[in-house]
Amino acid sequence: MRTDARVVTATNVDLQAMIDAKRFRADLYYRLNVFPIQVPPLRDRPEDIAPLVRHFARHYNLRMDRRVRKVPCATVEALIRHSWPGNIRELQNLIERAVIRSTGEYLDVPLDALDDGIGVSGGTGSNRTLEEAERAHILATLKGTKWVLAGPRGAAVRLGINRSTLQFRMKKLGIERPTVS
DSSP states (O other): OOOOOOOOOOOSSOHHHHHHTTSSOHHHHHHHTTSOOOOOOGGGOGGGHHHHHHHHHHHHHHHHTOOOOBOOHHHHHHHHHBOOTTHHHHHHHHHHHHHHHOOSSBOOOOGGGGTTSSSBOOSSGGGOOHHHHHHHHHHHHHHHTTTOOSSTTSHHHHHTSOHHHHHHHHHHHTOOOOOOO
16 A cells, blocks of 8 residues: 655754764665754743743643633743753643642742753853853752762762762862751
């Protein structure tokens, strides 16, 4: 049987580099690469965040029979400052959670979920140095693991490095475990 079909694919990796590294088939790439559309990541399109929040809020309002009507300005500003490493899916999941937890007409976005150090710019925006970003990321991971360095749920595993490497980076960056008084 003959069919006429179109395949739409998306990826966040450089397929040409994967072909060069022999990790993706060149013939498949050329079959898929008929009409490429480049969409920049959400962090590069802050003007799209507010309309997307409204869209997802309306969608989940209808789906869950909720009555969320308003999004506080402070919430939108915090969402715009976030770097969105999970792109639009991260925003969509956050808004779904927000609609679930909202009890009134205001969208109750769990902004503390953004304060994990992964996507929030620590007040200095994109001018933050690599060392500052690394320090913030390690600190956030340590807090998330309650300062457990090793083991299957330790910070080293979450960061994808050895325990000794983590200890070295902590010493270099001046990160010390807070003392409990």
